[in-house]
Amino acid sequence: MSLAMTAAKAQNCESSAPECVALWTETAVKNSQEIKNLTEAIRLAKRKQWTSLIDVSTIEPITASIQIIRNVLGGGRYQENKQLIHALELRRSETITRIRERIIALLLQIEQNRAQLRGKKTALENFIQQIELFEVQYRAGDFDTEKMLSVWEKRKTFRAEIESLRAEIKQAEAALERFAHPEITKEEARESVIKQVTEAWKLSGTTEELNLIVLDADEKKRVFKSELLKIFPEGVKHLPDELQPRGVYSTTRNGLKKVQCIGMAERFGFNFVLFRTL
Numbered sequence: 001m002s003l004a005m006t007a008a009k010a011q012n013c014e015s016s017a018p019e020c021v022a023l024w025t026e027t028a029v030k031n032s033q034e035i036k037n038l039t040e041a042i043r044l045a046k047r048k049q050w051t052s053l054i055d056v057s058t059i060e061p062i063t064a065s066i067q068i069i070r071n072v073l074g075g076g077r078y079q080e081n082k083q084l085i086h087a088l089e090l091r092r093s094e095t096i097t098r099i100r101e102r103i104i105a106l107l108l109q110i111e112q113n114r115a116q117l118r119g120k121k122t123a124l125e126n127f128i129q130q131i132e133l134f135e136v137q138y139r140a141g142d143f144d145t146e147k148m149l150s151v152w153e154k155r156k157t158f159r160a161e162i163e164s165l166r167a168e169i170k171q172a173e174a175a176l177e178r179f180a181h182p183e184i185t186k187e188e189a190r191e192s193v194i195k196q197v198t199e200a201w202k203l204s205g206t207t208e209e210l211n212l213i214v215l216d217a218d219e220k221k222r223v224f225k226s227e228l229l230k231i232f233p234e235g236v237k238h239l240p241d242e243l244q245p246r247g248v249y250s251t252t253r254n255g256l257k258k259v260q261c262i263g264m265a266e267r268f269g270f271n272f273v274l275f276r277t278l
Contacts, residue, residue, distance in 0.1 A: 016107040024103045028179035029096055038092040045085045103179065109172045117165040124158040131155060171266050178268035189267040190214055197265070197274065210276055213259070217271040221264050231259055231275060248278065 029035050134151050137143040174192075178184055193214055201210045215227040228236055231251055238253040245263040250256075262274035 016104060016111055020107060021104055024179060025100045028099045028103060031179060034095055035092060038088055042085060042088045045081055045088060106172045106176050110169055113165050113169045117162065120158060120162050120165065127155060127158060174267050175269050184268045186270050189270040192267045193265045193272050213275040215273045217273050221271045223273045
């Protein structure tokens with residue numbers, strides 16, 4: 001099956017069933033530049049393994065004979081090359097396992113989030129029916145304002161949770177999409193984050209400026225030190241060990257300039273941490 005066909009089938013398969021995992025893993029492995037590099041390195045090393053049995057770098061028959069004997073007996077450069085091949089094959093196997101585990105985690109996340117989303121939608125629909133009854137009682141004076149405000153706030157919370165789940169599903173789907181289309185660059189992923197956050201900010205109805213700052217993070221979603229220095233020029237010793245979403249922090253120990261931590265974002269397999277200047 002061609003890579004395009006495999007990728008197309010994988011994109012229509014978003015469950016954690018073994019066949020879906022296999023399709024996505026096959027697509028991701030075929031697209032992985034790291035796997036391609038390791039496979040090529042193994043091919044060249046195996047080719048060298050055979051040619052290294054004869055040392056053509058010397059004209060002296062005695063030296064050449066000694067080199068051949070050492071290699072045939074398992075010593076010299078032949079043995080070193082076998083060890084190199086083993087190390088490369090082990091790394092390729094570990095990389096494939098890591099890719100597969102990441103795919104399984106994303107597919108499970110999509111399944112779980114979709115199940116939660118269905119549950120939240122059903123709960124909201126049922127709650128809205130209750131709200132209509134409460135509002136009738138409220139207008140008739142049989143339901144006090146404090147309780148009604150609490151009911152409206154709960155409806156607002158339901159809707160916020162639904163939007164959060166939808167966003168998480170989109171993030172996981174985008175990360176899977178990157179396995180099928182690895183040509184997406186970090187800058188394109190960054191632009192996608194900026195666009196989505198900006199749109200959400202506008203929809204929130206706030207009149208404040210966003211002043212968004214997007215920093216690169218590693219696979220564990222930890223911001224690179226060089227990136228943090230863009231905001232905290234004196235370092236981060238004055239900050240707590242863990243920054244909290246919506247937390248406000250001074251950019252320097254005694255400075256007046258502050259930033260707010262918005263949270264984390266993942267797009268197409270790239271991780272970012274978001275701040276805004278205040």
